Amino acid sequence: MSRDQRVAITGVGTSEFARAIPDKSANRLRLEAILSAIQDAGITKDDIDGMVISEGGGTAGNPRWHIELSELMGIYPKTVCTSIPMGGATPGFCLDIARWAIESGRCRHVLIAAGAKESGAGRGSHGHGFQDQLSVWPGHSVNYEHPFGPLLLTFFAAMANRHMYEFGTTHEQMAAVAVACRRHASLNPDAVYRDPITISDVIDSRPISSPFHLLDCCMVNDGAVAFVVSSAEAARDAPQPPAWVIGSGGGHSSYFMGSLCGGIPGRERENFDLVRSSARLAGDHAFAEAGIRREDVDVALLTDNFTISPLMMFEDLGFCEKGEGGPFVEGGRIEIDGEIPLNTHGGLLSCNHAATNFQNFAEAALQVRGNCGERQVPDAKIALAASSAGVGSTHQVAILASN
Amino acid sequence: MTASHSQIPSKPIPLIDEDNEAFWASCRRHAMELQRCSECDYWRYYPSPVCHRCSSFEFEWTPVSGLGTVYTYSVVYRPPSAAFAEEVPYVYAVVELEEGPMMPTNIVGIEPSEVTIGLSVQVTYEDVNDSIALPKFEPQP
Structure with a gap:
């Protein structure tokens, strides 16, 4: 049986994981995972022509992590660059976008990353409670659920x-x-x-x-994960076997x-x-x-x-x-x-x-x-x-x- | 109010908008009305400008019987915030109304350990402030 061998994960990396990592920022953790994934893929940052990043991060503010991380890494120009706001379903859709970009010939190496300092997010974070102000809670139906204390x-x-x-x-x-x-x-x-x-x-x-x-x-904790998705031709040159x-x-x-x-x-x-x-x-x-x-x-x-x-x-x-x-x-x-x-x-x-x-x-x-x-x-x-x-x-x- | 009370966060209070204001007004009167589609008779909840089934904008606010059954529930032991700390354990539930819609709510007037899926319940209202009364449910007599 012939299997699809057009797109592969060629590199993976993580930061350390702990309940709390007080001395490192969320971006520091993301960058550690990113550098580790790039090294694992046997490429340099200049080989990356796409970035698909998780919007999630445990802190409020500008969610355009794809812009911030590409600036911090000095990764440009790129032909695909976005953040995905799908909560826990984000990674699979990041991979879909990378796959489609590579299959269409737009990209050769797409970097995918996510990370958070959930330890600082308090009771408003996943697995805990909710914001006391419904107006800032990120959900459309909270008016009809959260007054009842779930x-x-x-x-x-x-x-x-x-x-x-x-x-x-x-x-x-x-x-x-x-x-x-x-x-x-x-x-x-x-x-x-x-x-x-x-x-x-x-x-x-x-x-x-x-x-x-x-x-x-589940726990809430601090950490980050990244992986590199590559075209078949690039994957065959990679140091690790392709997934x-x-x-x-x-x-x-x-x-x-x-x-x-x-x-x-x-x-x-x-x-x-x-x-x-x-x-x-x-x-x-x-x-x-x-x-x-x-x-x-x-x-x-x-x-x-x-x-x-x-x-x-x-x-x-x-x-x-x-x-x-x-x-x-x-x-x-x-x-x-x-x-x-x-x-x-x-x-x-x-x-x-x-x-x-x-x-x-x-x-x-x-x-x-x-x-x-x-x-x-x-x-x-x-x-x-x-x-x-x-x-x-x-x-x-x-x-x-x-x- | 003492200083220590002001440190306790308030419970979340629903925000009133164009789509839901008639719903909250009916709860305030302790006579809950939901939207019934004028095209396909589908009852919907939460309040919405359009029918979830047939996409019609035409609807009527229609009184409900206030009767239903517990579709599912969970007894909350760990309060989501200090505002709920004195009430644990309490029952979060989804009630299936006689008219069809499913309504997240609390089951009150019964020991949490006595609540079961399928329990017959009726609406009761908790007056939160001048604008909001929350529809909660208690066992039918």
């Missing part, structure tokens, strides 16, 4: 409760996601939380928003909880709702484009902001039937020596949440290159990387493959 994670907790109600999913099953991610983080020297945990540790941690306890929830982008897809629905619960007006039979997400569209397109089956995937890097998310993504991406995500994640199937290892870096739960989900794409490339050390999935040839935002509302997925 944490951001309360929306996912309500998703989990509905999943438990419809399908009999248990907290123990969700906890298996946290246990797997922590086990993998224990094998990753860069991860923030590395001490292994048990199902009981998750269940017995303090309640946050039912059914979630503390260890069902070919053989398929990608997007799927987008709504953010407002009322709309998510109610499904698509007039199209209810298409069966999208709070526990049947548009990740299905992203996955179906990516697998069709890649021309592979679900069982061909050697490692899955999924959004694990809360333990329900990967469980539901395994369903919506087609790794198991709808409603079977609970039993699917049990019994070690998603651990490093299981059938489909999940989040070998440790994920948002245990490795790093800054540059949300960008690390899924970096890790997918490292896995198919065989560069993951103790956490390497033996003989990994195909990796799926996902990125998701909203309340499982918007999804960008890519499938990477070795030569």
Whole structure:
């Protein structure tokens, strides 16, 4: 079977990750990741002719990081330069833009980067609460949600409760996601939380928003991730083996909880709702484009902001039937020596949440290159990387493959 | 108000605009009205200038029964800000109204541990200030 070998990730880099890095600015962290990715790709900054940067950054103000970072790096001229404001789904769409720019002949090497100092963002940040002033909160439907006191994670907790109600999913099953991610983080020297945990540790941690306890929830921290996407001809000259982008897809629905619960007006039979997400569209397109089956995937890097998310993504991406995500994640199937290892870096739960989900794409490339050390999935040839935002509302997925 | 009280942030208060002012006025009267599309009869929430189903601009503000069931919920233990600190644990929920729309809200008048998906509820109003009354829900008798 011939696979698409037109575009590849050729270099990846990260800053250090920690709960707080007080002596470095967010830009310093982004620049460390960028320089590391450029070096890994075996190019110089003058080889870069496109930049696609995450708008997210944990600080208010000018979100045009693509301009600021290109000035700081002295990277110009470029033929593509933009920031993407898609929250947790940003990395997958950055990769799509890079891919389209390269396939069209516009670019040869596109730099993708994100980073944040979430430690300074306080309770207004992801996983915590909200701004007290609705006028400055970045969402259109907050007038009808936030007066009732949800944490951001309360929306996912309500998703989990509905999943438990419809399908009999248990907290123990969700906890298996946290246990797997922590086990993998224990094998990753860069991860923030590395001490292994048990199902009981998750269940017995303090309640946050039912059914979630503390260890069902991601951290907030400081860090940055970057990668370089290159044309086939450039990739073949690169020092590292290429991680070919053989398929990608997007799927987008709504953010407002009322709309998510109610499904698509007039199209209810298409069966999208709070526990049947548009990740299905992203996955179906990516697998069709890649021309592979679900069982061909050697490692899955999924959004694990809360333990329900990967469980539901395994369903919506087609790794198991709808409603079977609970039993699917049990019994070690998603651990490093299981059938489909999940989040070998440790994920948002245990490795790093800054540059949300960008690390899924970096890790997918490292896995198919065989560069993951103790956490390497033996003989990994195909990796799926996902990125998701909203309340499982918007999804960008890519499938990477070795030569 | 003491100095220490002024340090506590207020709860978020909905912003009134052209699209939602009739909705908040109806809540203020404790007689909630939602928009019903004049073309296709679709009930919608949150307030919007256009029908989410058929894209018509024609609608009527129409009283709702105030009855519904809990579609999903979560009991909040960790307050999102100091403004909610004295109320935890409380119930954030999405209620499916009898007329169809799904409404994020709080379930009140019941122990949080007693709330279940499918619980029959009815609207009750919390007067926040002269402009805003929040529609919350309590168990039907």
